[in-house]
Amino acid sequence: MIPGVGTLTQDTLWCFSQVKGTIEIGTTEADIISTVEFNHTGELLATGDKGGRVVIFQREQESKNQIHRRGEYNVYSTFQSHEPEFDYLKSLEIEEKINKIRWLPQQNAAYFLLSTNDKTVKLWKVSERDKRPEGYNLKDEEGRLRDPATITTLRVPVLRPMDLMVEATPRRVFANAHTYHINSISVNSDYETYMSADDLRINLWNFEITNQSFNIVDIKPANMEELTEVITAAEFHPHHCNTFVYSSSKGTIRLCDMRASALCDRHTKFFEEPEDPSNRSFFSEIISSISDVKFSHSGRYIMTRDYLTVKVWDLNMENRPIETYQVHDYLRSKLCSLYENDCIFDKFECVWNGSDSVIMTGSYNNFFRMFDRNTKRDVTLEASRENSKPRAILKPRKVCVGGKRRKDEISVDSLDFSKKILHTAWHPSENIIAVAATNNLYIFQDKVN
């Protein structure tokens, strides 16, 4: 690894690389990006949006002539993954918004990814076609069948090169297994199964079987009046194919072992931090609700995001996290307003860098935050068009909490709560990050010396 990659030292400077999306104000809601994900090599970057579309970017090959421009991402494929549906039986509209995309590891020339909306998961195959067969015997050049009587010779069709075409085809559709809204999908390390989680249940699928799934977690109470908690996120362990975690709206994480029983209603481990009595309020539960849970690449830690903090947990210690990072603690005194305008229900995601030494998550005003777990340094950066000159270095931002506001600081009351960074992604091995700001996708890289 390049020295400096994977740490957030004073020397790490983040630069603007690219931005995708339109500049117009008043964009359609369909263009709002709802998920971002690099594939396992970082060669591809996928986004899903509210309109049910998936856009895949591919990193161009680095050329020796342009050392300063480390491979840029260009559009590789665009397709409509999900369409709006109407469930006539229940008189319900099913949104086409893509909630999550997860890549499968590459096993041949084609790329595979899972994309899901609230109800249906689909497996897409993205493949290239750059050759075309010519010289059919039974068909003419337009593909029409020839009259057999006119065929007098036999020839072997040959493959001729053609312009590169990237096709996306739906290979599997996994439907009708979720009553509630799917919030997570996770590919198992065995590459044969994956899970999908909704508010109350988690199902295990085999990639080859679409008409059946196994229910492995069910927290629906017998009497719905006893419902006080929902599942908010779930993920498989990166190496142990029998282990997964799921988080709840009450700020707890359960680790389950599928070998223990068919229905994993009894957890193997239960992670919960006791409530801090000095911070108790009416909103304690809402802000403790976990919006994202991610295993570290090593599989030794899990990271959780709740409304105000990011926490790192050691799998071997259940009673409290080993690290807690304040994302935007200045909002603690504003919870009532944030409850009123529903911002308190926003679901932020969090990501690890490739070496698990830095974690990143989004905030408001198009700010996003990075925390270095080793140096304990943190930085606030902004995704905005103003900082969008090529290779422009991003200047750290600061929110002024009270008292005198310095020149470059922004006061809490000036923050724009409609500009939220909910979805971010980090390249698996390099310091390249993708940040979704409403309908724009920003790509930042660290400065190449």
Added chain:
Amino acid sequence: MLSKGLKRKREEEEEKESLAVDALWLDPGHAAVAQAPPAAASSSLFDLSVLKLHHSLQQSEPDLRHLVLVVNTLRRIQASMAPAAALPPVPSPPAAPSMADNLLASSDAALSASMASLLEDLSHIEGLSQAPQPLADEGPPGRSMGGAAPSLGALDLLGPATGCLLDDGLEGLFEDIDTSMYDNELWAPASEGLKPGPEDEPGKEEAPELDEAELDYLMDVLVGTQALERPPGPGR
């Protein structure tokens, strides 16, 4: 301050009250005795939460996480509004708190029962049996109006919501509704008994009763079939 959009001045004042009570609540040194200011601010949070619950249920398919979090928050607020239950013992007139306690306890039971039926409705989605999604009145009732809206309007509102699929069975839906609650004297015309302007509540025994009546109204609108049984309030 934070949210974009039009804010009426009265809401801003409520918000400031709410922020104030937030600070009060966070201050462990402050004796959280249920005198009028915290009660009024709690009650404005309470109303806000009921409103959110309302709007959440208006969705054709409510966001379960949002719903559960709002309901749990509502229960917390309600628990804090019960003076005897949540707080250290304070010398106060014995009759009022116990009565308020009864009212809140019973309305908590009503809330639970109402939530039960609402969440049962959601579970019916899974069973593919058609359950009427309770539709709420247009817009939130003003605080001073409380239970003044005609109760029978709730039944009318349920009609159009489900009518598209249940045209034939509409009559059947309401067959088993116990209408005796509409004969209850508590649902007498609004001019009797209800006090407007809860910010000016003189005594704490008034505040829970007013909110309880509002809660009843909203629960009635939402559920429409729950029979609320409780003793008549004081001063009626």
